[in-house]
Structure formats: C-alpha cells, structure tokens
Amino acid sequence: VQLNQVLFAAEAQKQPGDRLLMVDDATKLLAAGQEHSYSIQTATTADPLLGTTLKVTLVWTDPPATPLSQNPLVNDLDLVVTVNGGAPLLGNGAPDSVNTVEQVITTLPPGALATVAVRSGTGGITQGPQKYALVVTGPLQITSPPPSFPKPPPPRPPSDPGSPMGDAIAMGITIPLLAIAIGAGGCFLCRRNTSASSSPMLAAHGGGAQKVLPAGWSQHVDPTSGAPYYMNKSTGMTQWEPPPPPTVAPPPNKRLQAPWKAVQDPSSGRTYYYNT
Numbered sequence: 001v002q003l004n005q006v007l008f009a010a011e012a013q014k015q016p017g018d019r020l021l022m023v024d025d026a027t028k029l030l031a032a033g034q035e036h037s038y039s040i041q042t043a044t045t046a047d048p049l050l051g052t053t054l055k056v057t058l059v060w061t062d063p064p065a066t067p068l069s070q071n072p073l074v075n076d077l078d079l080v081v082t083v084n085g086g087a088p089l090l091g092n093g094a095p096d097s098v099n100t101v102e103q104v105i106t107t108l109p110p111g112a113l114a115t116v117a118v119r120s121g122t123g124g125i126t127q128g129p130q131k132y133a134l135v136v137t138g139p140l141q142i143t144s145p146p147p148s149f150p151k152p153p154p155p156r157p158p159s160d161p162g163s164p165m166g167d168a169i170a171m172g173i174t175i176p177l178l179a180i181a182i183g184a185g186g187c188f189l190c191r192r193n194t195s196a197s198s199s200p201m202l203a204a205h206g207g208g209a210q211k212v213l214p215a216g217w218s219q220h221v222d223p224t225s226g227a228p229y230y231m232n233k234s235t236g237m238t239q240w241e242p243p244p245p246p247t248v249a250p251p252p253n254k255r256l257q258a259p260w261k262a263v264q265d266p267s268s269g270r271t272y273y274y275n276t
Contacts (some may be wrong), residue, residue: 017142019050022135029129030077035119040136044111047139054138056081056104056116058091063127073097075130076123079104079204082115108138214246216268223259234267 021040030036046052058079065072079091079102091102108114120130155238213219216234219242221227231238256262 006230016034018140019047020135020137021140022133026131026135029131030118030120030125031129032120032125032127035117037118038116038134040114040116041141042112042114043107043139043141045139050140051137052108052110053104054081054083054104054108054114055136056091056114057135058102058118058132059135060130060132062100063131071097071123073100073123074127075125076121077125077130077132078102078119078121080115080117080119081106083108083112085115095122097121211242212245214243215270217243 023037025039028036031125042054055073056079058076058077060077065074076097077100078095081089081104083089083106089104089106090096091104092099096102096153116134118134211219213230216232218231218233219228220231222229227240228242229238230242232243256273261274261276262271263274264271
C-alpha cells in the first residue's frame with residue numbers, strides 16, 4: 001500500500017473507505033473448495049490521485065513445502081475480479097499455481113460495482129484452512145465494512161453437576177476424614193505437652209519455681225522457647241543444665257575431716273570444699 005496514494009489531506013474531508021479497503025481477519029480462513037466474495041461499490045467520479053484505476057492484491061503465507069518438490073506451493077489460492085458482472089479478471093492475468101501474491105489492475109466505469117472473489121485454486125488447499133489478506137485501492141464508496149462472517153456458536157452449557165446422592169456420598173467421606181485429622185492433631189499436642197512437662201530442662205526449672213543456685217549463678221528465661229537457662233556471672237558462661245547445688249561446707253575454724261578438701265576457685269578467688 002502506497003500511503004501517499006490512499007491518504008487524504010485534512011481539508012479534503014474524506015474517509016479512509018473512499019480509497020482503501022483491507023481484509024485481514026484471522027477468522028476468515030479458506031478451506032478446500034470454498035470461495036469468499038466481497039462486493040465493492042465504487043464512486044461515480046474519478047479520484048484526484050487514483051483516477052478510475054482499481055487495484056486488488058491478494059497475499060497469503062503458504063505452509064512449508066516438501067524439499068525438492070516440483071511445485072512448492074502447498075495451498076493454491078486464486079483471485080478473481082469482475083466489474084458490473086463482466087468477464088472475470090484473474091490474478092496475475094492467468095491461473096497462477098506458483099506465487100503467493102496475486103494482483104488485478106483494471107479501469108472502472110463511473111459508479112461501477114466490483115466483485116472480488118478469493119477461491120481455492122487448481123492446485124487445491126492441501127494443508128488448510130488458509131488465512132489470507134486482501135487490499136483494495138481505488139475510487140471507492142464504502143460507507144461500512146463488508147458484512148462479517150457469522151460468529152462461532154456459543155460455548156456448550158456446562159455438564160450436569162451430578163445428583164444429590166453423589167454430593168451426600170462425598171460429604172459422608174469428607175466429614176469422617178476431617179474428624180480423624182482433628183483427633184490426630186489433638187493427640188499430638190497432648191503428647192507434646194506431656195513430654196515437655198517431663199523433660200529434664202523443665203524439671204530442673206521446677207515448674208517455674210526459682211531454684212537455689214550456687215553463688216555467682218543466676219537463672220534466666222529464653223524468650224524464644226520459654227525454657228530456663230543459667231549464667232555464671234563471673235565467667236559469662238551460659239548453659240541449659242542447672243549448676244550443681246551448693247556444697248554444705250563444714251563449720252569454720254574446725255579441722256576438715258576426710259574426705260573433705262578446701263580448694264580455692266581460680267576465677268573468683270573464693271574457697272570451696274570438695275568431697276573426694
């Protein structure tokens with residue numbers, strides 16, 4: 001399409017349909033033995049640029065052919081144009097079973113009615129249906145696009161949803177399974193709480209009661225797990241297990257009796273007593 005031949009200046013007050021008609025619709029597919037026909041009314045006066053010349057061009061994209069084929073054209077389409085019911089004008093001047101572009105150029109009488117047909121050629125359409133595009137330029141008088149092809153039928157209604165008995169059977173299976181899942185979850189939580197309460201860590205915690213710790217030790221609660229842990233203030237060491245209970249030392253100013261020994265802690269310098 002030469003745009004300088006089909007566009008109008010703003011002051012011309014013309015419509016695109018006065019010079020140009022294009023057909024390029026994915027739903028317009030041509031099958032073997034079919035024919036698509038378009039009636040085009042032309043103007044009663046010559047066009048300032050195109051005069052009385054009508055140009056019709058047909059193009060399509062052909063499927064890949066077999067290698068080394070003598071006739072590489074798979075889907076053969078023909079273009080046929082008639083003016084006022086006169087003699088048919090064939091695309092490219094004769095039946096063409098080689099090219100995928102066909103064109104007819106003719107001169108129109110005033111107010112002529114042109115009929116453009118796209119049909120299956122002599123080579124047939126072996127891998128159809130075939131999509132095509134059609135371009136018509138000239139002194140046209142088209143007030144509306146050609147009538148569209150019938151729309152495809154509406155989608156089929158959904159299938160029968162089934163009888164109430166089927167729904168009842170499904171509910172009868174689903175509800176017991178749900179009850180079993182809930183019961184299993186409850187048993188898991190109960191066993192988890194029982195094992196947690198009997199764990200050494202919580203037993204050492206004494207159910208929340210503060211234990212008597214040796215000097216220099218303090219008890220804390222882990223904010224993530226809620227379990228108690230113990231810290232030695234002198235060394236900064238932390239541990240989950242509670243430290244051993246404080247050793248009862250013998251009365252001062254008395255001689256230690258075997259098997260007790262007095263030992264000095266190197267970290268704190270304090271004296272502690274060790275039962276050997």
